[in-house]
Amino acid sequence: MNRFDYVRAGTVAEAVQAYGAGARFIAGGTNLIDLMKYEVEKPGRLIDITRLPLDGIEAHESGLRLGALATNAKVAYDERVAAQYPLLRNAILAGASAQLRNAASTGGNLLQRTRCYYFYDTATPCNKREPGTGCPAIGGVNRIHAIFGASESCIATHPSDMCVALAALEATVRVSGPQGERTIPFADFHRLPGDSPEIDTNLAAGEIIVSVDLPESKFPQHYTYLKLRDRLSYAFALVSVAAGVELDGDTIKTARLALGGVAHKPWRNREAEALLEGKPATRESFQQAADLIVSEAKPQSANGFKIDLARRAIVRGLEQAAAGTPQSLSDKRIQ
Template sequence: MNRFEYVRAGTVAEAVQAFGAGARFIAGGTNLIDLMKYDVEKPGRLIDITRLPLTGIEERDGGLRLGALATNAKVAYDDRVAQRYPMLRNAILAGASAQLRNAASTGGNLLQRTRCYYFYDAGTPCNKREPGSGCPAIGGVNRIHAIFGASEHCIATHPSDMCVALAALEAVVQVSGPDGERSIPFAAFHRLPGDAPERDTTLKPGEIVVSVDLPERGFAQHYTYLKLRDRLSYAFALVSIAAGLELDGDTVKTARLALGGVAHKPWRNVEAEALLVGKPATRDNFQAAADRIVAEAKPQSENGFKVELARRAIVRGLEQAAAGTPQSLSDKRIQ
């Protein structure tokens, strides 16, 4: 681990002002500290933001505002989240361990970095870690890698469970930076790798996440978060599905579907969602939506199984949501 300067900020303005080349904000540190130990991240300055007044969960315009420093545990066990946004609660509880959820923050969850083997190995090339060095995952060991939205420069996936649910909910991220405050729709917060895979988000230099706003509509009745992984606990998703439906009888009024474990960001296909609107909530219609989504898949040498896994997971997730029988948190076998 390299030597670094440590600064503790008392306000958001102080944190923004302290930012500069080689600086990183740190809150729970559940991802950043690991990256520093592996010599993947080598910040010259750490700006401690844990004293900022951003830990609250507040009512906001009919929805909820999650402070960037609200821990994952605090969000998951907030009664309002459990009652109005159970998809988000289930996604959080499907990830990591209880100990990590007690430390990890909302803002940090949005900013966590890929778990690509090559990214974590400082002895191998990686365009995300060292732009222009290459992507050995392409043609290499790529079982866990992207099947959507990848580029010739990077096929890494985003690891978050929470972000998949936030994408389906169409949350809004509030940030503050040198140029003031701005709102970023969740779909525009993370970016695909393109020719700049080192950039995970659309944040500008020095910007800090202040809060995440949840909309009034939370799909509290018809939802699921379905996570498929190599083992039932403490594993990142091979494929995950956040599904939310609004029904009028058996007819779909609104459909939201986001996938995790398959792309550089939570993956949505709004055209596939639109296919469901105005139609009965049937397996055949769910299959048509799934087919539309996986038609865009471009698997790598070792992860072709993810295409069929995603297809089946989409159908199963939509069936769970339509029936109002979300995936169990205690019994992780597919219901």
């Protein structure tokens, strides 16, 4: 681990002012510290933001505001989240371990970096770690990699479970920086790799996440978070599905779908969501949406299985959501 300066900020303004080239904000540190140990990240300054008053959860307009420093555990076990946004709760509890959820922050969850083997191995080239060096995952070990939105520069995936649910819920990210405060729709927060895979988000230099704002709840009963992984106890998703539907009898009024484990960011297909609206909540409708989504998939040499896995997961997720029988948190076997 490299040597670095350490600054503890007392206010958001102090944190922003302390930021400079090579600096990183740190809260729970559940990802950043690992990256530093592996010498993937070598910040010259760490700005400790754990003392900022950003750990609250409060009503906001017609929804809920999650402070950037609210831990994953605090969010998951908040009664309002459980009642109004159970999709988010289930996604959080499907990820990481209890110890990590007790430390990891809401803002930090959004800023997780990929778990690509090559990204973590400094003995190999990686465009995300060192731009211009290449992407050995293309044609290499790529079983866990993207089938949507990848580029010739990077085929890594975003690892978060929480973010998949936030994408389906159409959250908004509130940030503060040198130019003041602004809000970023969740769909625009993360970037696809393109020619600049080293840039994960659309945050400007020195901007800090202040909160994640949830809109009015639409899916308190008809939702599911379905996570498919190599082992049930603790693993990142090969494919995950956050699904929420509003029903008028047996007809779908509104549908929201987001996939994890398949792209550089939580993956949504608005055409598939629109296709479902006004359709009966049947397996046939769900299969049509799934077929539309996976029609855009571009697999790598070792992850073609993800296409059929995603198709089946989408159908199963929509069936669980429509029936109001979300994936069990205690029995993680697929129902």
